[in-house]
Amino acid sequence: MxxxxxxxxxxxxxxxxxxxxxxxxxxxxxxxxxxxxxxxxxxxxxxxxxxxxxxxxxxxxxxxxxxxxxxxxxxxxxxxxxxxxxxxxxxxxxxxxxxxxxxxxxxxxxxxxxxxxxxxxxxxxxxxxxxxxxxxxxxxxxxxxxxxxxxxxxxxxxxxxxxxxxxxxxxxxxxxxxxxxxxVSEIPEIGWNDEYLPGSLRGVIEDSNYWLLVARLEPENNVHTIVESYIKSKTKKPLVIVGNFLNSDYQETINNMIEGMDETKNIVFTGGIYDQKSLNMLRQNCFGYIHGHSVGGTNPSLIEAMVMENILLTHRNQFNEEVCQDSALYFKDSDELATKMDDVDNHPDQYQIMKKLALSRVKQEYxxxxxxxxxxxxxxxEYNNQNRQHSPNKFPLSKGYKSDYNSKNNSK
The missing domain is CATH 3.40.50.2000 (Glycogen Phosphorylase B;)
Known part of the structure; x- marks a missing residue:
């Protein structure tokens, strides 16, 4: 049976x-x-x-x-x-x-x-x-x-x-x-396939030739800082922003920043992407991953980017530094990020080692x-402790055991 x-x-x-x-x-x-x-x-x-x-x-x-x-x-x-x-x-x-x-x-x-x-x-x-x-x-x-x-x-x-x-x-x-x-789990390699791209990206980006940001689009994730940095930088690679705006005023602020941007630059907002194969392909094949989260703890999108072996450009704060340590480049403002984007854009071979550092770090700790x-x-x-506390005493008092009650009365 x-x-x-x-x-x-x-x-x-x-x-x-x-x-x-x-x-x-x-x-x-x-x-x-x-x-x-x-x-x-x-x-x-x-x-x-x-x-x-x-x-x-x-x-x-x-x-x-x-x-x-x-x-x-x-x-x-x-x-x-x-x-x-x-x-x-x-x-x-x-x-x-x-x-x-x-x-x-x-x-x-x-x-x-x-x-x-x-x-x-x-x-x-x-x-x-x-x-x-x-x-x-x-x-x-x-x-x-x-x-x-x-x-x-x-x-x-x-x-x-x-x-x-x-x-x-x-x-x-x-x-x-x-x-x-x-x-986080290691993700099998996904070869580049335009069919996995959302419609807004087809014919717009190429394998390993775009910057990527995945986040809820709100001020604490520094979307405005990243957009401003991209506009200031000299890079001509598109910036792909995956996520949804939670506030119409913030969305209007970002749209106003983009007006008048150099025509050689391109920022694409895809909205949220919840098809994991599509999202993982974008993460695995981006030129560089930008992470602006500043007030949360350990962020899942950051460790997912690390396991994809990305060059990481990450907002400098205690949470991101704790997670990435020496496997990321850090920025505090738009000027610093723009400079580092240009450095990576011009000398990508110098930063390839950071991909391996990120993967090693995340496999060891996360x-x-x-x-x-x-x-x-x-x-x-906790469950075992609860059961012990609520279980009746299965063993009667025998030689060598004293009850608290008798001990207290005998001491009076």
């Missing part, structure tokens, strides 16, 4: 927009870690927003999906309220379904008490320093700082995806956190095997 193997524990991963990934970093991480934990015999649940125009699936691979019953509004203000409601709903649903809850972000920190009502363990990945993002007003930044403090108060453990964030939480809140980075083992240790140990 064949018995099915008992699952180790049930885990809900909430706070992203859901899987499969059609948005950004948290979703990329959620898609990967949920499937890999499922293969480690965890029962995994993932929260999702309602998709547009399709019947939502109940599973993605072996991962259980659940949905917030309200669709995301178009308004930015209503969108912020929606996200808090979505996370609060996910906290309640997860508390009813799962043994452990992994919360990505703290926008719903005022509801982090919910898992405690059900005796569930809550882990918090706070992402980066959300209150540093320029897109937020002073009032919202203050609210984010309060939410950060509330999140730390209610969470059983903080999981930081960079050492810089870990050190911040350890020092500011005197609460020990656990460092677990994002993971392999999914290493990352999943770290999560397995955290979730597995």
């Amino acid at each position: 064949k018995f099915s193997q008992k699952k180790k524990s049930s885990i809900a991963i909430i706070g992203s927009r859901g899987i499969p990934n059609n948005y950004g970093g948290f979703e990329c991480f959620t898609e990967n870690i949920s499937q890999k934990l499922s293969k480690k015999d965890y029962e995994v649940y993932v929260s999702c927003e309602q998709p547009e125009g399709v019947d939502p699936p109940e599973k993605f691979e072996d991962v259980n999906l659940f949905y917030f019953p309200i669709k995301h509004p178009k308004s930015n203000v209503l969108g912020m309220i929606y996200e808090i409601m979505y996370d609060a709903y996910s906290l309640l649903y997860s508390s009813l379904k799962a043994d452990q809850i992994y919360m990505l972000g703290y926008s719903a920190a005022f509801f982090f008490f919910i898992p405690k009502l059900f005796g569930k363990t809550l882990y918090l990945n706070p992402d980066g320093f959300e209150w540093k993002r320029n897109k937020f007003s002073g009032m919202i930044k203050l609210m984010l700082k309060i939410q950060e403090r509330m999140g730390v108060f209610w969470a059983d453990k903080i999981i930081a995806d960079s050492m810089g964030i870990k050190e911040y939480y350890d020092n500011k809140y005197s609460k020990s956190s656990k460092f677990i980075a994002y993971g 392999s999914w095997e290493k990352i999943v083992a770290a999560y397995d240790e955290v979730f597995g140990n």
Whole structure:
């Protein structure tokens, strides 16, 4: 007779927009870690927003999906309220379904008490320093700082995806956190094929003859700095920008910068590309990869660019320097980036060694095997500890054992 193997524990991963990934970093991480934990015999649940125009699936691979019953509004203000409601709903649903809850972000920190009502363990990945993002007003930044403090108060453990964030939480809140980075897998080589390109790029770019940026198009990712640098530089290679604008005012700012640009230059905005084969081909075959993220922790798009063996031009900050170390060129402003783009453009052979350094670094520190083992240790140990605490004592008192009660009474 064949018995099915008992699952180790049930885990809900909430706070992203859901899987499969059609948005950004948290979703990329959620898609990967949920499937890999499922293969480690965890029962995994993932929260999702309602998709547009399709019947939502109940599973993605072996991962259980659940949905917030309200669709995301178009308004930015209503969108912020929606996200808090979505996370609060996910906290309640997860508390009813799962043994452990992994919360990505703290926008719903005022509801982090919910898992405690059900005796569930809550882990918090706070992402980066959300209150540093320029897109937020002073009032919202203050609210984010309060939410950060509330999140730390209610969470059983903080999981930081960079050492810089870990050190911040350890020092500011005197609460020990656990460092677990994002993971990445090596991607088989994809030969150049125009058929994999989105329509906006066909006939516009050639193999190994374009600069590439993949990001959400917002100020903290320095899209304006990169566009300004490209315009200032002498390079004639096209600049391909993959991602979606989140704010119409910022989009207008970028469009105004491009007006009057030298006709020999070309900036192509593709929008989001979620076909992995197409995106990976672009990453593998670009001349140089530019990364402008400045306030998040470890960014998935950066380590994905590293594993593709790219020449990296990266914004200088503690997070990017922690990840890349000596495998990237760094810039602080548009003048510095323009100069370095010209240097790489004119002397590419001098920078080929950096591709190997990037691949070596990411394989050593950011392999999914290493990352999943770290999560397995955290979730597995916590679940085993819970079981020991809640299990009745199976062994009666015998010679050599004393109960606390008798010991206290005999000492009176």
